[in-house]
Amino acid sequence: MSVPLARLLITCPDAPGIVAAVSGFLRNHGANITALDQHSTDPEGGRFFLRAEFTTPHLDLGAGALEAAFARVVAEPFEMEWRILYASRRxxxxxxxxxxxxxxxxxxxxxxxxxxxxxxxxxxxxxxxxxxxxxxxxxxxxxxxxxxxxxxxxxxxxxxxxxxxxxxxxxxxxxxxxxxxxxxxxxxxxxxxxxxxxxxxxxxxxxxxxxxxxxxxxxxxxxxxxxxxxxxxxxxxxxxxxxxxxxxxxxxxxxxxxxxxxxxxxxxxxxxxxxxxxxxxxxxxxx
Structure with missing residues (x-):
């Protein structure tokens, strides 16, 4: 049986610690990252792009609460434009x-x-x-x-x-x-x-x-x-x-x-x- 997935897409100014912040947040809330890709236009002052795919069955929060927490804990400090796409919602x-x-x-x-x-x-x-x-x-x-x-x-x-x-x-x-x-x-x-x-x-x-x-x-x-x-x-x-x-x-x-x-x-x-x-x-x- 397939495991329910979600996909997190991020664009923000490049800065140290982005990947650690994202992966740590997902781990702390019961997500397992199955794929992660990233790209930077320039490590010094450029734009950073990230796509993370993660499983959702063991999340400790519902979708709305997870997104609110991510916005507060990760997205706002890094000035992110972001969205989460849930594979269950075609x-x-x-x-x-x-x-x-x-x-x-x-x-x-x-x-x-x-x-x-x-x-x-x-x-x-x-x-x-x-x-x-x-x-x-x-x-x-x-x-x-x-x-x-x-x-x-x-x-x-x-x-x-x-x-x-x-x-x-x-x-x-x-x-x-x-x-x-x-x-x-x-x-x-x-x-x-x-x-x-x-x-x-x-x-x-x-x-x-x-x-x-x-x-x-x-x-x-x-x-x-x-x-x-x-x-x-x-x-x-x-x-x-x-x-x-x-x-x-x-x-x-x-x-x-x-x-x-x-x-x-x-x-x-x-x-x-x-x-x-x-x-x-x-x-x-x-x-």
Missing amino acids: QRLALMVSKVDHALLEILWLWRRGELDAEIPLVVSNHDALREEVERFGVAFHHIPVTRETKPEAEAQTLALYEDAGIDLVVLARYMQILSPAFVGRYPQRILNIHHSFLPAFIGADPYRQAFERGVKVIGATAHYVTDDLDEGPILEQGVARVTHRQSVADLKRLGQTLERDVLARALRWHLEGRVLVHGNKTVVFA
Whole structure:
């Protein structure tokens, strides 16, 4: 049987004694640390990042009391930004998609196989094309059309669905609409996007044809958090593959979509497992 786990994520100014304070606190309250990773940008005046995974069955305090004690005893003296994620509380995902299905179906397939520690109560799309595919997984499909005129109403309808469903994380599985700053602001560092890695070189329609005509030798995919700056949020993961003049536009597109599926799946797993800490417009990923 699996042992209940929790994950502690910390960002703070670097200082001596942080690891000792964290590990001592957890030990004193009956936790057993099973994994610990740390990183410092600069031992002298830099930022310190820590991820600790620990078992919870023998804690002497409930979650609320443990967090209050940690804040008082450890977090405040070290000026920490921190959070504890409990594996027993599965995060709830909303997937957003337009017409292309490869990233969406990869996530749903992994979820059905039990390889994603999450719940997926719904999918939202601005087209109705993938309804049947989604409903085969037993997931609710919501078609919310978007035009320039109806975009505010469509986003309001989407956000209302998410609030009712208790959504923790939004995954853009090739959703070809730009989200408004108001929408993004509801889920800071909790909207994950995937796209090809040609940006900003090949902007607009048919980037693989543009890349083919330019004779690129490497193609790739990027997963990042969404911010108000289009496609410029903190990057979680990237993947690349070499290509040659022998490959057609269709070959490049197939390979690119495979990269997108794999990169998005890895980034999503890392987020769900509390392996990502954001620092400015960069990430520290304890993968």
